[in-house]
Amino acid sequence: MSAKRLSANRAMWTQNVRQIGWIAIIHLLLWLAAIVLPIGLSYSQYDPKVGNVPQWKNVYYISNGFETLIAWLVPILAAAGVVRYMHEKRSADFIHSLPIRRTELLVGQMVFGWLMLVGPLVVAAIAAIGCLLGLDLPWPIGASDVWRWFGETLVVETVIFALGIVVGVLVGQSVIHVVLTNIALFFPTGIMVLLFSNMPLWLYGFPDGYYLSEKLMDWALPIRYAMLTDQAMSAGEIGMLLLLSLLFFSLSIWLYERRPTEAAGQALAFTVLRPLFVYGVAFCMCLTGGFYFGQVGDGWGWTIFGYVAFSFVGYVIAQMVVMKTWRVFHKWKGYVAFAAAMTVLFLAVRLDPIGYVSRVPELADIEKVYFGQSVMNWQSPNMMEREFEAFDQFLHTKDNIKAVRALHAQLVHDQPIPSRFGNIQPIVIGYVLKDGTRLIRRYQVPIEAYMPYFQRIMGSKEYKQQYYLLLRPGYSPIRQVTIRNVETGRPVVVLADPKEIESFLEAIKQDLWQKPVESLLGGQVWNGEIEFLQSDGDQFSLPIDQYSSHVRNWLEDRRLWEKIQK
Incomplete structure (x- = not known):
């Protein structure tokens, strides 16, 4: 490396420390507040007589919501900081005039930004382990739990940081950079939710809830991080995320080499992205409006209104962002083309050429x-x-x-x-x-x-x-029956004698076999509630309703019915 390039690199790092070094300090303080401080507070509040040791299953239980916010937002802030020079015209012109190749420049910025993430994490992990080992308490977590937290958190922060770098190269304004990075994080989950939620409107019988499962939420990294309390990352998942990070970093370098310097200050750095952005926003808004009015409206008229109104608003707003002016209504032909394309798409789905709606197995x-x-x-x-x-x-x-x-x-x-x-x-x-x-x-x-x-x-x-559980073979025996008053909810009849319980259960079973289907669909009038305690400790309840004739006769024969109704 020549002396000029080495000097320029040093100058860049010195400038970074002055301008965005505070991000690393904030990052460290946040992790100390989220992990180390609660450990110290738990030690100071410990009472040996009470034994009030915190019941943390792992490090994520210490401050789960707070930890998620840190791992989500700080990497975006770091990415915005290291590529901010691209978004200001004077900075971009000056830095690109330095004797440093673009690839070398961006790699240096990425390394600096990544060190702002890994450094505070290392310090916080060592401090947490020191507290756990140095403070004499029967902690429910140990050093291995802290290192697991460190590794998974570093992977998640690295992926979010790498994504932020890609988005930063693609845009020309810092505000849009932060907004679009957050959108990109949730886009895979969000677009699938919108698509699956709209499908029942066009395909009769489509089970949207079947596809909107918890696994879909894993596609949004902040949500996946919040779920690490109970679902640790597998080696395959970690490997995939690291590979994704490498892909994002490589893509950033490739795009940066082709990014025009004059893109600073523009909403999007590449002209080819502008129609994609405009129609993408219009499409997402279209699905949002159709789903909303499809749920709250009454009939196809409101649904179509939702599609048209929301897509038009999305199209106009996106054009305003791209063109940086409110005078965008001369672009109406673009919206007409979009509306025509969406009409063809929706009609193709509605006509169901593959026979999805009509399929009934033999x-x-x-x-x-x-x-x-x-x-x-x-x-x-x-x-x-x-x-x-x-x-x-x-x-x-x-x-x-x-x-x-x-x-x-x-x-x-x-x-x-x-x-x-x-x-x-x-x-x-x-x-x-x-x-x-x-x-x-x-x-x-x-x-x-x-x-x-x-x-x-x-x-x-x-x-x-x-x-009904009571009609299934092999359920755990009932050891106590409690009947509550219909008005007060207080227990008025308690059966503990095995013979009485067996006789009472026979009466209940006769009623259950004879209950009409209407009662299973919600057509019941409650006259009381029966609670059952099983020998294994489980509890469940059944109502006394207008169809409980055998139960009522059993209680009347023993002069207990009046207690339930008083």
Whole structure:
């Protein structure tokens, strides 16, 4: 390296220390406040007689929300600091006149910014370990937990910092840099949420909740970081994030070599990005408006209004940002082209050329069916076994498979549009086919119009036996029954004698077998509440309603009914 280049590099680093070195100091102070300070406070407040040791499962439990904000916002601030010279015309002209190649210049800035992240993390980790080892307390966490926190936090901050560098090269203003970096962090999750939330408007039966799972949230790094309290990063995930960081850094260098110097002060540094930005904002706003008015409006008119109004506002705002003026209405032809393209896209989805809406599996191909109101139990069927009233079920008998398929076929044929103020039941229908294929749909069904189908399915022996815990074989024995007054909620009848409990359970089971389907769909009038305590310590309750005739007779025979009603 020549003396001039070495001198220029030194000058850049000296200038960085003066102008943005405070970011490293703030970073260190924040981590000390989030991790080390709570450890010291816990030690000072410890009482051996009480044994009030903090119950931290890992370092993320110390200040979870605060830690997430630090790991999210400080790297963005660091990225904005190290590339700020690109966004001011005089600074850009001066620095680009120095005898340093662009690649060398940006790499030096990236290294400086990354050191502002890793340095404070190292100091905070060493300080935390020193406190845990030096302060004599039975801490629930140790040095290994701190090093895990250090490694995962460094990976997350590095990825966010690298993304911030890419965005910084692409834009020409610091404010837009910070805003777009935050948008880019949440964009993968956000765009998928918008797309899946709009699909039910265009494809009847599309189960948006099935695709909007917790795993989708992992795509947003700040949310993933907040979840590290219970879900540690795997080696594969860490490797993928490090590879992504390397990709972002490499892309930044490649783009920077092609970035025009005169882009300083412009919203976007590359002209090719401007239409992409404008139409991207219009598209996202279009989906937001359509989803919102599709939920709160009544009919297609409001939904289309939402698409048009929000997309137009998004288009205009994006044009104002790019052109740096409010005089953008002469660009109306661009919006007309966008509206035409969106119309073609929505019509193509609505026409359903692949037959998604009308697909109903053949009876001979079905191994079992799922009938319920939640997609969660379809994804995690083991959860149903712990429910005391299991609305969601997998059904195996031939009659129930036929009944569920018949309801599905009728819904596909009718495609009912239920009133927002009507009696509506959300229904999830799923199939596991004999070849292993799985198919799932979700509908909003008007109860009265389809009651015969509900009665055929939910009134079956298989469904009722799986619905109520007391009708399932092998449940944990009941050791106590408590009945509460309908008005006061106070316990008025307590059964502890095994013979009485067994007799009472027989009366309850008769009522459960005879309960009409209407009661399972919410048509109940409560006359009291029965609480059950199982031998394994679990508790659950059932209402006494207008259909509990055997229970009422059992209580009246023992002159206990009056206590419940007083």
